[in-house]
Structures are given as structure tokens and as C-alpha cells.
Amino acid sequence: MSIKNIGRIALFKWSIISVLVFFALPVIIVLTYQIFTDESISVTTFYKNLKSDLKGNEIFVIIQIFVILLGIWVFGGIASWLIIKKKRNRFFISWLTIFSLWILLFFSSAITAGISDLSKYGQNGFMSELIGWLAYGLSLYIVLGAVHGLLFGHFLGREIFKAGQQGKRPITLGLLLRWLTE
DSSP, X not given: OOHHHHHHHHHHHHHHHHHHHHHHHHHHHHXXXXXXXXXXXXXXXXXXXXXXXXXXXXXXXXXXXXXXXXXXXXXXXXXXXXXXXXXXXXXXXXXXXXXXXXXXXXXXXXXXXXXXXXXXXXXXXXXXXXXXXXHHTHHHHHHHHHHHHHHHHHHHHHHHHHHHXXXXXXXXXXXXXXXXXX
């Protein structure tokens, strides 16, 4: 397996794990909250709002998924090359890789939304959308990217480093599921 594929597989796996944690977090919060109080709250509101936000924005979401997959392909290869070949600090490189995915997602979202408004409102719509994203979204994406990188960067860097030392490919989710079901 090539060095670049090690990082791509590891970054893809940790991206999937991150998404699963994101979707499980509301359930964990509600269950924890209900342990300490007698109040009953519903987690279904979060998922209903998420589903309603996706309706009508399917093309936008598909474009963002494609951009993230492309980012995983590029940044995962670069990260593993820097960690394995160049012996760079694996935690910093992994943090920077995850952070870069968030910045890529921000610019992709802003440009996609701008192009969408370009067809409706012309150049003013495009510029208005970009300014809106810069004013209201950039700081959120920076914070989320930094926190996400801090939480998962260690695991990503360690996996790339170990796989590079052993010459093995990282454990994929499919392989993990196969081991669990046997």
C-alpha cells in the first residue's frame, strides 16, 4: 500500500467516526440530562430540523460531500507523506489536516451558495452571499475546525504513524465491522 493511501484511508475513517459522533451527541446529551432531572425532553427535534434543512438543499449537500471526499483524497495523502516520509510532528500535521478540511468546506459552501444566488440575483447576489458567509460563518468554521482537530488529530496522527512504521494499512470501518460480526 502506498504511503498516500495510508493517510487517505485513515482520514476517511476518522471523518466517518466524527460524523457518527456528531449524530450520536444529541442522544448522549439528552440521556445525560434525563439522568439528573425529572424533565422529559425529546431528541427527535434535532433530527427533524436537520432533515427539514436538507429538503430543497440536496444539490448543495451533494457538492459539499464531493468536495470533502476530494479534500480527504488530497489532504490525507499529503498528511501521511509528511508524517511518514518527512517525520513531521504527527499531532500538528493531523490537526492541520482536519482544520484544512473545515476551511475547504467553508470556502466550498460559500462559493456554492454564492453561485446559487448568482443565478437568481446576479453579481450582487453572489457578493452578498460571500460577504454573509465571511461575516457569519468563517469564525464558526475556524472554531469547529480547531476543536475537531484537537479532539481527533491525535488519533489520526497515531494511526498514520503506526501504519507507516508497520507497513500495514489502517483499520477500515468495513474491516472493523467484519471482525465484530465474526
